[in-house]
Amino acid sequence: MHWEVAPKLRFDLVAFAGLNLSGERRVVEFHxxxxxxxxxxTEDLKSLAIVGPLGLRVVLKTSEDPENWMNHSWRCIRLLAxxxxxxxxxxxCVRVPDLDLLNRFDARRTDPEFEETFEEATSLDAPxxxxxxxxxxxxxxxxxxxxxxxx
Numbered sequence: 001m002h003w004e005v006a007p008k009l010r011f012d013l014v015a016f017a018g019l020n021l022s023g024e025r026r027v028v029e030f031h032x033x034x035x036x037x038x039x040x041x042t043e044d045l046k047s048l049a050i051v052g053p054l055g056l057r058v059v060l061k062t063s064e065d066p067e068n069w070m071n072h073s074w075r076c077i078r079l080l081a082x083x084x085x086x087x088x089x090x091x092x093c094v095r096v097p098d099l100d101l102l103n104r105f106d107a108r109r110t111d112p113e114f115e116e117t118f119e120e121a122t123s124l125d126a127p128x129x130x131x132x133x134x135x136x137x138x139x140x141x142x143x144x145x146x147x148x149x150x151x
Contacts (some may be wrong), residue, residue: 001040002064006149008032011052013146015045020097020109030148046140054079059124059147060099060132060139070106073139075099075132076124077079078151083129092128099139105129 023046030037047104050058056079058087063072077094084092085106101110102118116134121131132139 001042001143002145003036004145004147005030005036005121007034009052009148009150011056011148013040013058014049014051015040017044021049021095026083040146042143043141045143046099047095047097048099049093049095050077050079050090050122050134051087052079053080053150054084054092055125055151056092056104057147057151058147060143061145061147062135062142064140064145065081069145070122070133071135073135073137073142075118075130075139076121076126077130080112080129096130099143102130 009030011030013028015026026038026040026044028040030036048104058077060075061069062074063069077096079092079094083105084094095107097103097107098110102116103110117134119128119131120133
Protein backbone atom coordinates (compact mmCIF):
# COMPACT_ATOMS: atom_id res chain seq x y z
CA MET A 1 0.00 0.00 0.00
CA HIS A 2 1.36 3.40 -1.00
CA TRP A 3 0.67 6.23 1.49
CA GLU A 4 0.63 9.99 0.81
CA VAL A 5 0.05 11.62 4.20
CA ALA A 6 0.30 15.33 4.97
CA PRO A 7 2.58 16.14 7.92
CA LYS A 8 1.38 16.56 11.52
CA LEU A 9 -1.90 14.66 11.18
CA ARG A 10 -3.34 12.41 13.89
CA PHE A 11 -5.90 9.91 12.60
CA ASP A 12 -6.77 6.22 12.57
CA LEU A 13 -7.95 4.01 9.72
CA VAL A 14 -9.76 0.87 10.82
CA ALA A 15 -9.98 -1.49 7.85
CA PHE A 16 -12.05 -4.65 7.61
CA ALA A 17 -11.54 -7.59 5.26
CA GLY A 18 -15.33 -8.13 5.13
CA LEU A 19 -18.35 -6.01 4.31
CA ASN A 20 -20.32 -4.23 7.03
CA LEU A 21 -17.26 -3.69 9.21
CA SER A 22 -16.74 -7.42 9.67
CA GLY A 23 -13.96 -9.90 9.12
CA GLU A 24 -10.33 -9.42 9.98
CA ARG A 25 -9.74 -5.97 11.47
CA ARG A 26 -6.59 -3.92 10.81
CA VAL A 27 -5.88 -0.63 12.55
CA VAL A 28 -3.38 1.87 11.16
CA GLU A 29 -2.60 4.81 13.46
CA PHE A 30 -0.85 7.95 12.27
CA HIS A 31 0.69 10.30 14.82
CA UNK A 32 1.47 14.02 14.62
CA UNK A 33 5.21 13.41 14.81
CA UNK A 34 5.04 11.35 11.62
CA UNK A 35 4.97 7.86 13.06
CA UNK A 36 2.73 5.11 11.74
CA UNK A 37 1.65 2.01 13.62
CA UNK A 38 0.04 -0.88 11.81
CA UNK A 39 0.00 -2.27 8.30
CA UNK A 40 -2.70 -2.41 5.68
CA UNK A 41 -2.79 -4.55 2.54
CA THR A 42 -5.11 -4.26 -0.46
CA GLU A 43 -6.87 -7.53 0.31
CA ASP A 44 -7.70 -6.26 3.83
CA LEU A 45 -9.93 -3.46 2.60
CA LYS A 46 -13.63 -3.95 1.88
CA SER A 47 -15.05 -1.62 4.54
CA LEU A 48 -13.55 0.90 6.95
CA ALA A 49 -13.95 3.48 9.67
CA ILE A 50 -11.97 6.72 9.76
CA VAL A 51 -11.30 8.54 13.03
CA GLY A 52 -9.66 11.95 12.94
CA PRO A 53 -10.14 15.71 13.07
CA LEU A 54 -12.88 17.54 11.22
CA GLY A 55 -11.59 18.52 7.79
CA LEU A 56 -9.66 15.29 7.30
CA ARG A 57 -9.78 14.07 3.69
CA VAL A 58 -8.97 10.46 2.75
CA VAL A 59 -8.73 9.51 -0.92
CA LEU A 60 -8.73 5.81 -1.78
CA LYS A 61 -7.11 5.17 -5.17
CA THR A 62 -6.96 2.05 -7.32
CA SER A 63 -3.99 3.46 -9.26
CA GLU A 64 -0.58 4.65 -8.08
CA ASP A 65 -0.06 6.70 -11.26
CA PRO A 66 0.35 10.31 -10.03
CA GLU A 67 -0.85 11.77 -13.35
CA ASN A 68 -3.69 9.42 -14.29
CA TRP A 69 -5.25 8.07 -11.06
CA MET A 70 -8.53 10.00 -11.49
CA ASN A 71 -9.30 7.97 -14.63
CA HIS A 72 -9.41 4.81 -12.49
CA SER A 73 -11.80 4.02 -9.64
CA TRP A 74 -11.34 6.23 -6.57
CA ARG A 75 -13.30 7.52 -3.61
CA CYS A 76 -12.89 10.59 -1.41
CA ILE A 77 -14.17 10.52 2.18
CA ARG A 78 -14.18 13.70 4.29
CA LEU A 79 -14.87 14.27 7.95
CA LEU A 80 -17.20 17.27 7.81
CA ALA A 81 -19.23 18.95 10.57
CA UNK A 82 -22.71 17.43 10.62
CA UNK A 83 -21.48 14.32 8.79
CA UNK A 84 -19.59 12.53 11.57
CA UNK A 85 -20.43 10.88 14.86
CA UNK A 86 -18.28 10.81 17.99
CA UNK A 87 -16.45 7.70 19.14
CA UNK A 88 -16.50 6.69 22.82
CA UNK A 89 -13.36 8.83 23.22
CA UNK A 90 -15.13 11.85 21.68
CA UNK A 91 -13.25 11.84 18.36
CA UNK A 92 -15.07 12.47 15.03
CA CYS A 93 -15.59 9.32 12.95
CA VAL A 94 -17.26 8.09 9.75
CA ARG A 95 -18.01 4.52 8.72
CA VAL A 96 -17.99 3.06 5.22
CA PRO A 97 -19.54 -0.44 5.39
CA ASP A 98 -18.96 -1.05 1.65
CA LEU A 99 -16.32 0.85 -0.33
CA ASP A 100 -18.43 0.67 -3.50
CA LEU A 101 -21.75 1.83 -2.06
CA LEU A 102 -23.17 4.98 -0.50
CA ASN A 103 -24.43 4.67 3.06
CA ARG A 104 -24.94 7.13 5.89
CA PHE A 105 -21.74 8.31 7.55
CA ASP A 106 -22.76 6.47 10.75
CA ALA A 107 -24.04 3.24 9.14
CA ARG A 108 -22.83 -0.07 10.50
CA ARG A 109 -24.31 -2.12 7.67
CA THR A 110 -25.37 -1.62 4.06
CA ASP A 111 -29.07 -1.79 3.34
CA PRO A 112 -29.65 -4.21 0.43
CA GLU A 113 -33.07 -2.60 -0.18
CA PHE A 114 -31.51 0.78 -1.00
CA GLU A 115 -28.14 0.08 -2.58
CA GLU A 116 -26.72 2.99 -4.56
CA THR A 117 -23.27 4.22 -5.42
CA PHE A 118 -21.69 7.43 -4.16
CA GLU A 119 -21.84 10.69 -6.16
CA GLU A 120 -19.71 10.73 -9.32
CA ALA A 121 -17.08 13.50 -9.30
CA THR A 122 -14.31 14.81 -11.54
CA SER A 123 -12.26 16.54 -8.83
CA LEU A 124 -11.56 16.51 -5.11
CA ASP A 125 -13.58 19.73 -4.72
CA ALA A 126 -16.98 18.09 -5.14
CA PRO A 127 -19.64 18.75 -2.49
CA UNK A 128 -20.63 16.28 0.20
CA UNK A 129 -18.82 14.07 2.67
CA UNK A 130 -18.09 11.34 0.11
CA UNK A 131 -17.85 11.11 -3.67
CA UNK A 132 -15.57 9.63 -6.29
CA UNK A 133 -15.35 7.86 -9.62
CA UNK A 134 -16.37 4.29 -10.38
CA UNK A 135 -14.16 3.15 -13.20
CA UNK A 136 -14.14 -0.31 -14.70
CA UNK A 137 -13.20 -2.10 -11.47
CA UNK A 138 -14.71 -1.96 -7.98
CA UNK A 139 -12.83 -0.43 -5.06
CA UNK A 140 -13.07 -3.40 -2.73
CA UNK A 141 -9.71 -5.15 -2.47
CA UNK A 142 -8.30 -2.95 -5.26
CA UNK A 143 -6.96 0.06 -3.30
CA UNK A 144 -3.28 0.63 -4.08
CA UNK A 145 -2.75 4.13 -2.72
CA UNK A 146 -4.24 6.25 0.08
CA UNK A 147 -3.86 10.04 0.18
CA UNK A 148 -4.65 11.85 3.44
CA UNK A 149 -4.64 15.59 4.07
CA UNK A 150 -6.52 18.32 5.90
CA UNK A 151 -8.89 20.71 4.13
